[in-house]
Amino acid sequence: MIGVISYLVFFATTASILAIAVLGLNLQWGNTGLFNGGVVAFFGAGAYATLILGGTAQAGHLGGYGIFYPLALLGGMVVAGLMAWIVGLLTLRLRHDYLAIATFGVAVAFENLMRNAEWLAGGAKGVRGFERPLRTALGDGFIYNLAFFAVVLLILILTYLFLQRIVVSPFGRLLRAIREDEEAAQSLGKNPARIRLIAFITGSVILGLAGGLYGTFYAFVSPQDVLPTLTFQIWAMLIVGGAGNNRGAIFGAFLIWGAWTASGWALSRFAPVEVQLYTGSVQFILIGSVIVGMLMWRPQGFLPEHLVVSHKGKTKRKQQGEY
């Protein structure tokens, strides 16, 4: 029994961390229409920076700053934001293909750098020597995992509330205005390039936060954690859940992570041994089919965005599909 509960806590922690990442992506893609092809780079920047800043000294690569944990996590978010700032500054003025390609390139280059630069982050061996915060007080067992889950859940709720605030604020309306008709927004004296840059950086900072929590949870990060797979998973979560809807983003994260875990378990349990070598391939085909299938049959996702249209003082709710 305790085994099942402890597994559920483990599952829910991972899914909640991913849900935070999906919320960050939702601000970029769902609310602002910015295509981030390198989700994993910003996630990874948060994870690496948190572990390097908060970890103990390691021979051969950066680290050992032993910074107070919340500050280390904040540092991870700042690094992710800085990366977004550079990429955004160069691409957000151009047609949107450029952002897609450049962010995809960031992810390739980030993984490549982490794998090769041993002086920076241990290369292929990854960053070790990170002590999880409060470990001396709570130990390594179930209690710690439960407490960690509570913290992650709290951060997820706070992120959700923060983003909900943004959606209904004038700034949220501005984001949607730019997404729907950039020139119209510009004619009203708004600066689309600047607003998009702010949204892109904010979303990436949230991705970095999720990455930092992920790194903390495993107390280890290596290039294997920043493969493009994670980008695809996080996208599938957003598309299935419903781009533009924060509740949809969280729902999608739990649903897809559940499906991913279940399919991996089923393949290892029931598939013949010679197929098991190809478990990864089968799972990739599944996730690719989920993305393509959703876009073909239900592009708005299971929980679609609610567009609030002001109408003679009354508020009327409409689904996106009716436009």
Add this chain to the structure above:
Amino acid sequence: MIQHLLDGILTGSYLSLGAIGLTLVMHILRFANFSHAELLSLGAYAALVCDALVSGLAPFLAVKLAPLSLTGSLILAILVSMVLTGLSALLIDRLVFKRVREKGQELSMVFASFGMALIMRNVIGLIFGLSPELYSRDIAFATILSRDPLILVKPDQVFVLGAALLLMFALHLVLSRTTFGYALRAVAENPSLAQVNGVNLQRTIMAVWLIGGGLAAVAGVFYGISHQLIPVMGRDLVLPIFAATIVGGIGSVYGAVLGGFIVGIAGNLALLILPSGYTPSVPFLMILAVLMIRPHGLFGEARA
């Protein structure tokens, strides 16, 4: 130095072929197609199967055309693979991209192309296995052009470069001398206006996929001849090809050709200053450099 330059030009020849198709699709259908590199793998594997079939049916074709390691059957297989890959590109557009296009925004297409890339890459992996394949098991001996500095060239590489340049020249003639070429440019400029003037939009889109797929097949086979065939080759090729289109300017065929060679040469010259592990990052650095200096590429124009 000269050896790296030479290798870069040879890399450039297949990058250019891949980039031409990609830049056309990005120009006419207005989306960054992340599954284009998978068409290269598809073409390469289709040629592998055709090669085996042809040399089985007509063994006299399976003789090497000295000094190349290429056989007559492989050349025949390339032609068949061009047609097959072009048709597959068309089929994928019909089944997936066309529907997504009608349903959603431009960027949904980018998502869909990522999904398609994942599906195609892993289906190829399931069918052919994850271990590398080769067109020819024989060792291709390099010809020594000069001993000091040591410069080596394989006859196959010369053939690849020559064939690539020939194909590009043929495409140039089609684009600049035929009504079809004009129609293609008209659609890229303004789809509605082109239709008013009697250009068949659907047929033009079909032609773009056929040309893009066909050139991608050749590029894939040339990659396979120069290196080896692996199911994940698309993953390694997608960024260099995108870099080539951005360096050349999205939408410009000549830009794509030049961009392909520039990216190929830069990737090889980078070996002089960077450890080889960093090679996959070079296309990204080139994209950043181009965006900083000349955002619309060498031959591109601003377009929203």
